[in-house]
Amino acid sequence: MKHPSESELALMAGGELGLFDKHRVRRHLDQCPDCRATSLAFARDRELVRDWAGELPANLNWNRLAMEMKANIHVGIEADQCVAAVGRGFAFGSRQVVALASAVLTVVLGFWLNLPQPAPAPVAEKAGVTLEATGAGIELKQDNRSLTLLNPGSEPVAVSVNMQGVLRARYVDSETGHVTITNVYAQ
Amino acid sequence: MRSKYVFIPVLLLAWAALAQVPIDPRTSVKVNFPNDSPLSLVSADWGETRATARGGALVLDLHTSLSLKNSGARRIRSVTLLVLAQEVTPGGKASVAVPSLNVASGETFPVRVDLRLLRPLTPNTGPLVEVKLDGILFDDLSFFGPNRLNSRRTMTAWELEAQRDRKYFKSVLEARGPEALRQDVVASLARQAERPRLDLQMARSGRATAAGAGQELKLAFLKLGDSPVEAISGEALVAGNEMRAPRLDIRNLSKREVDYIEIGWILEDRAGRQFLAGAMPAELKLAPGAASQVQQETSLRFNSRTGPPLAIRSIKGYVSQVQFASGDTWIPSRASLEAARLLGTVAPSAEELRLTELYRKRGLTALVEELKKF
Numbered sequence: 379m380k381h382p383s384e385s386e387l388a389l390m391a392g393g394e395l396g397l398f399d400k401h402r403v404r405r406h407l408d409q410c411p412d413c414r415a416t417s418l419a420f421a422r423d424r425e426l427v428r429d430w431a432g433e434l435p436a437n438l439n440w441n442r443l444a445m446e447m448k449a450n451i452h453v454g455i456e457a458d459q460c461v462a463a464v465g466r467g468f469a470f471g472s473r474q475v476v477a478l479a480s481a482v483l484t485v486v487l488g489f490w491l492n493l494p495q496p497a498p499a500p501v502a503e504k505a506g507v508t509l510e511a512t513g514a515g516i517e518l519k520q521d522n523r524s525l526t527l528l529n530p531g532s533e534p535v536a537v538s539v540n541m542q543g544v545l546r547a548r549y550v551d552s553e554t555g556h557v558t559i560t561n562v563y564a565q
Numbered sequence: 566m567r568s569k570y571v572f573i574p575v576l577l578l579a580w581a582a583l584a585q586v587p588i589d590p591r592t593s594v595k596v597n598f599p600n601d602s603p604l605s606l607v608s609a610d611w612g613e614t615r616a617t618a619r620g621g622a623l624v625l626d627l628h629t630s631l632s633l634k635n636s637g638a639r640r641i642r643s644v645t646l647l648v649l650a651q652e653v654t655p656g657g658k659a660s661v662a663v664p665s666l667n668v669a670s671g672e673t674f675p676v677r678v679d680l681r682l683l684r685p686l687t688p689n690t691g692p693l694v695e696v697k698l699d700g701i702l703f704d705d706l707s708f709f710g711p712n713r714l715n716s717r718r719t720m721t722a723w724e725l726e727a728q729r730d731r732k733y734f735k736s737v738l739e740a741r742g743p744e745a746l747r748q749d750v751v752a753s754l755a756r757q758a759e760r761p762r763l764d765l766q767m768a769r770s771g772r773a774t775a776a777g778a779g780q781e782l783k784l785a786f787l788k789l790g791d792s793p794v795e796a797i798s799g800e801a802l803v804a805g806n807e808m809r810a811p812r813l814d815i816r817n818l819s820k821r822e823v824d825y826i827e828i829g830w831i832l833e834d835r836a837g838r839q840f841l842a843g844a845m846p847a848e849l850k851l852a853p854g855a856a857s858q859v860q861q862e863t864s865l866r867f868n869s870r871t872g873p874p875l876a877i878r879s880i881k882g883y884v885s886q887v888q889f890a891s892g893d894t895w896i897p898s899r900a901s902l903e904a905a906r907l908l909g910t911v912a913p914s915a916e917e918l919r920l921t922e923l924y925r926k927r928g929l930t931a932l933v934e935e936l937k938k939f
Contacts (some may be wrong), residue, residue: 522685523685526680527659541845542863543863550922556663557665560659
């Protein structure tokens with residue numbers, strides 16, 4: 379069984395762990411009385427510090443105190459890393475767990491993205507239709523749908539718009555020498 | 566130690582493979598030509614067509630080259646293909662046109678279609694994209710096709726421009742020789758390179774951006790000597806780089822009834838740069854000598870690709886196309902465009918582009934040979 383680090387237990391006691399870490403640590407605490415005791419100790423310390431905060435002397439040097447606290451935290455984190463480097467006898471390291479979790483997540487996401495989603499309600503005809511000429515080509519857009527006639531590898535010689543709702547681009551096909559004129563219509 | 570993590574890239578690759586939605590172009594893209602069409606599909610190369618799941622959306626990248634054959638007797642000058650993706654953009658459509666062709670009976674030619682669709686992930690119930698024939702224009706200006714996009718009118722104007730510009734280059738060659746033709750073509754290539762590029766955004770029945778209310782700007786009009794229609798006056802709301810709701814008064818100077826006009830717009834910004842912004846078309850019935858008002862509830866926003874942000878200072882208009890009730894079409898002559906100093910601002914015709922590209926790729930001899938074919 380892999381135990382959470384002391385910093386994780388401290389963050390857990392303060393309710394400051396991330397969503398996934400919180401779930402993982404909480405499951406561990408359910409099974410591990412030692413870590414549960416440590417976490418409870420952190421929670422008690424937190425309450426005590428909160429109580430004492432009202433009794434702190436007015437002439438306290440806050441900057442110095444902050445520096446000492448930071449130094450203590452760094453010492454604690456480094457000590458935890460030293461212990462982790464020696465090893466706690468786990469068969470599966472944290473890096474492997476993260477890598478496996480990432481891979482599983484990407485595969486699940488890929489599968490989910492390919493699942494057919496329900497189609498949205500059809501939009502009103504011509505509502506919100508825009509025509510746009512960009513470096514990629516000429517485009518007809520409507521809500522989250524678009525139809526783009528792409529530039530065939532070369533910049534259009536001319537792009538023009540017809541105010542009845544036609545956008546036009548004129549190219550020379552470098553392979554055939556033929557002139558090609560593409561149009562998108564919002565009508 | 567590293568070997569323990571080899572499975573991570575393997576799993577990421579597996580995820581990437583899952584994100585690529587399998588797509589069969591034969592069922593996802595439908596190419597549909599009428600049975601009696603003088604144009605037939607010989608083959609379709611689907612290249613790197615693929616679909617990708619991105620977030621909750623499907624992105625389809627379609628890259629195809631259609632090989633089309635002229636199965637009729639007449640020479641084909643222009644073709645327009647309608648591209649429909651109704652599920653993606655209800656009411657929206659696109660087209661790919663190839664003008665300035667010279668395809669004899671039995672010959673084949675390629676048409677490239679490169680598009681990207683972005684839509685919510687939904688179960689696929691049919692073709693994502695449908696490619697249909699909208700029209701074919703032949704060398705005698707006759708037409709075949711359903712003409713849903715008014716491609717007959719557009720392709721006829723392109724063909725008249727092609728005839729005009731071929732005639733011009735031929736006249737230069739015949740009157741002043743190949744070296745003069747070379748100089749003229751080099752000047753055209755220089756004009757094309759110097760034309761400023763604009764990014765455009767257009768919204769119908771509303772504003773393209775949240776810019777301020779703007780001010781009403783009087784429009785100026787360039788008179789082309791042989792134009793059968795005159796633009797008398799006009800206004801538009803302008804705010805920064807945005808132009809809205811243009812309105813103009815026109816008069817028919819000819820003795821024939823007019824049923825369609827197009828006004829070309831040229832913007833000038835505060836830095837003195839001029840841009841061809843587009844055209845304002847209007848279908849109307851204008852008797853000889855009659856006047857009328859044309860208005861469009863449209864917003865346009867312009868962004869310059871280079872230089873300082875564009876702030877519209879003035880707008881000029883000119884009559885760029887007129888169609889008579891008889892079906893005849895008028896376009897400005899090359900001489901009138903030159904006289905109005907518009908050659909450097911308006912887009913070169915498709916034929917001028919084709920001929921100058923031919924010179925750039927294959928040299929003067931190839932260009933002279935091409936001009937002799939007509």
